Amino acid sequence: MLIGMSAASAPPRVLTIAGSDSGGGAGIQADLKTMLALGVHGMSALTAITAQNSVGVQDFWPLPIEAVEQQFRSVVDDIGVDAVKTGMLASAELTSAVARLIGTLAPEVPVVVDPVSVSKHGDALLAADALDALRGELLPRAKVVTPNLDEVRLITGLDVTSEDEMTTAARALAALGPRWVLVKGGHLSDQPESVDLLVGPDGAEMWLRAPRHDNRHTHGTGCTLASAIASRLALGDDVPAAVRTAKDYVTGGIKAGFPLGAGIGPVDHGWRWR
Ligand SMILES: Nc1ncnc2c1ncn2[C@@H]1O[C@H](COP(=O)(O)OP(=O)(O)O)[C@@H](O)[C@H]1O
Numbered sequence: 001m002l003i004g005m006s007a008a009s010a011p012p013r014v015l016t017i018a019g020s021d022s023g024g025g026a027g028i029q030a031d032l033k034t035m036l037a038l039g040v041h042g043m044s045a046l047t048a049i050t051a052q053n054s055v056g057v058q059d060f061w062p063l064p065i066e067a068v069e070q071q072f073r074s075v076v077d078d079i080g081v082d083a084v085k086t087g088m089l090a091s092a093e094l095t096s097a098v099a100r101l102i103g104t105l106a107p108e109v110p111v112v113v114d115p116v117s118v119s120k121h122g123d124a125l126l127a128a129d130a131l132d133a134l135r136g137e138l139l140p141r142a143k144v145v146t147p148n149l150d151e152v153r154l155i156t157g158l159d160v161t162s163e164d165e166m167t168t169a170a171r172a173l174a175a176l177g178p179r180w181v182l183v184k185g186g187h188l189s190d191q192p193e194s195v196d197l198l199v200g201p202d203g204a205e206m207w208l209r210a211p212r213h214d215n216r217h218t219h220g221t222g223c224t225l226a227s228a229i230a231s232r233l234a235l236g237d238d239v240p241a242a243v244r245t246a247k248d249y250v251t252g253g254i255k256a257g258f259p260l261g262a263g264i265g266p267v268d269h270g271w272r273w274r
Pocket residue numbers: 147148149184185186187194195196210211212213214215218220221222223225247250251254
């Protein structure tokens with residue numbers, strides 16, 4: 001029997017370009033936990049630091065553009081990436097810079113854009129003047145964009161209150177250039193199910209339905225879903241399969257979401273292990 005050193009093969013590499021949540025429920029912390037749970041190697045380019053907990057975002061500080069560019073280059077030029085996820089981009093300048101950086105990737109690297117704009121507590125995470133760069137520069141480079149209904153309203157001006165209106169909104173978003181649009185219906189809280197709509201490049205619709213869990217501890221749902229989609233794309237799924245698996249993962253995390261602090265607790269990223 002041969003005894004020697006053996007190197008395990010490397011898992012797929014996924015980069016999150018997002019903000020830090022000091023409370024650990026959303027942002028890059030949620031992204032990296034999700035990536036671990038889904039079996040990929042998570043990496044991060046931090047865009048902003050938030051001072052945040054279960055009751056709100058007390059303050060945030062965007063990082064200098066060069067800091068984001070250098071983190072991205074350090075990761076991409078040596079380690080390489082199989083998928084990218086973007087989250088909180090804070091300002092117009094950072095949104096444009098991230099769009100430029102993504103433009104330097106090989107076209108086959110899938111990019112999932114979560115257009116984070118407001119936290120669960122209602123605190124702004126994206127400057128109002130960043131919407132033009134989001135629409136005109138970042139969304140055309142996205143393989144998948146994953147807006148919640150507040151973000152749909154900010155980006156398209158459409159107020160969605162029903163499933164029919166989700167279809168109209170998804171088509172308006174698709175016109176901005178992303179290949180796939182996932183409109184998240186988590187905020188339609190009067191429905192018995194939590195319903196999301198995926199629209200593909202050919203206009204085909206896929207509805208994703210899961211039980212709605214009556215749990216207020218949903219901090220980090222959007223970050224978790226988008227990171228899970230990016231992870232599954234890096235593992236080789238096509239977009240509908242990646243979205244289905246990601247939805248199952250976030251639904252389990254919401255069911256197991258736990259109280260922390262005085263406000264909204266996090267989804268449980270480790271629900272499969274507990
Ligand atoms: N109470 C809930 N029960 C089950 N699924 C939910 C619940 N709230 C949100 N979701 C799902 O979590 C994911 C994130 O959606 P949403 O909460 O709308 O996004 P965001 O975190 O960006 O506000 C979606 O798949 C949505 O359908």
